[in-house]
Amino acid sequence: MGSKERRERDREHTRRKILDAAREMFVRLGYEATTMRAIAKEVEYTPTAIYHHFENKDALLTELSAVDFRALAEAFLRIGRVASPLERLGKICEAYVGFAHANPMQYQLMFMTRRPPDTALQTSLTRGDPSEDAYAFLRQTCAEAIASGLLRPEVNDPDAMAQMMWGAAHGIVSLQIVKHHDAWIEWRDARETARAGGEAMIRGLLRAPGD
Amino acid sequence: MGSKERRERDREHTRRKILDAAREMFVRLGYEATTMRAIAKEVEYTPTAIYHHFENKDALLTELSAVDFRALAEAFLRIGRVASPLERLGKICEAYVGFAHANPMQYQLMFMTRRPPDTALQTSLTRGDPSEDAYAFLRQTCAEAIASGLLRPEVNDPDAMAQMMWGAAHGIVSLQIVKHHDAWIEWRDARETARAGGEAMIRGLLRAPGD
C-alpha cells in the first residue's frame, strides 16, 4: 500500500515541474513565443506528455494566472484594514503598480491579454471574496470611502469609482509595458506617475472643503 | 507611354486591395487569427503575391496602424484651439475614448500590443508634430495648462502630466476591451467612467481655490 499515494505524488511532481518550466518561459519569452516542444524539452519529456497533465497550452497559462491573481489579492490583504479608506486607496494603488513593476510579463498575461470567455479560472477563484479577489477588495474600499461622506455627492457608485481608480493605475503601467521602447516619448517613472495620478484622482473626488 | 503610370496605378490598386482586406479581417478576427492565406483568398491572389507588396504580415499591420494613428491625431486636431487648455483636456479625453469605442480592435493593435522595437512606423509618422502625433498634441495642451498657472505648483512636468491623463483614459477603455466578458464585474459604461475619471483627475490637479 502507499503505492497509490506515491503515484499521485509522482504525478503531482512532474505536473509541478511542467508548470514551473512553463512559468519561467512564459515570463522570459512571452506566451506566444514559448513552445510546447520547448517546455517539454526543458522538463525532459516528450511534448505529448504535457497533454497527460494539462488539456492544452492555454490551460497552463490559466493555472499560472490563477496563482498570480491570488498573489495580487494577498498583496492587497497585507495592506490591512487599519488605515482610513482614502489612505487605503492610495496603498492599493501603490501595491498594484508595485506588482506590475515586479512582474511585468505576468501582468501582461493577467490584464492585457484577451482570454477566451470561459476558462477554468472561474471555478478556481472565488469571486467577490476580497481575500481572493483583488477587485472585490478595491470595490469594498471604494464603498467605504463613499460611506465616509468625504467624497462629492455625485460619486456614489462603488463600481464606477473602482473602475476609475483601477483604470488610472492600469493605464499608466500598461502603456509603459507596451510602449516603453518608443523612445520618442520621454517616459517618466511609472510608479511615480501612478502615485501622483492616483493622488490627483482621489483629491478630485473629494468634496470641496467647506462644503 | 502612360503605360508606366498605368502599371504603377495597377500596383497601387492591388496593394490597396490587400490592405483593405487585411484591415477588415484584422478588425473582425484579430491579428493572430487572420491568416496570410485567408487574406490572399479574399483578394483572389496566391499567398505569396502579398509578399511582392509587403515585407511580411507585420508590415501590413504597421502600415494600417500608421493610418489609424494619423486618424486619431486628426480627431484631436478637430478639437481646435479655441477652448481653454483645461476644457481642451476634457475634449481630448472624450475624443480619445470615443475613438477607442468606435474602433476597439484598431485600438487594441495600436495601444495594447507589444510591437517589435523598430518598425517602419518611425519613418512614416512625423513625431513631435501635433498635427500627426496625438501624444504631442496632448503634451502641448498639458504644457499650456501648466503655463496657465491654474494647476498646483508641484505639477510642472508636461510629460508626467500627459502620461497621467493618457494613462487614466487608456486604462479605463483597455480594461474593458480585455475584460468586458468577465461578467463577475459590473462594468459601467467606459465613456462615462472615463469622462468622470478625467474630470476628477483634472480637478485634483487644480490649485486649491483661494491659493
Added chain:
DNA sequence: GCCTTCCAGTTAACGATGTTAGGTTGGCTA
C-alpha cells in the same frame, strides 16, 4: 504466481501557419 488493467510516457503523424526558392508569363524598352 499469473493474468488483467491501467496509465505515464512515447513515436508518428495531421493540418495549419508564416515564409522562401524557383519558375512562368506577358507586356515594356532598346
Added chain:
DNA sequence: TAGCCAACCTAACATCGTTAACTGGAAGGC
C-alpha cells in the same frame, strides 16, 4: 525582334499545437 523585368504562381520548408495509436511496467484481483 530580343531581352528584361515585374507580377504572379507552384511547390516546398520549418515550425506550431494537437491527436491517434502504441509500449512498458507497475498495481491489483484471483
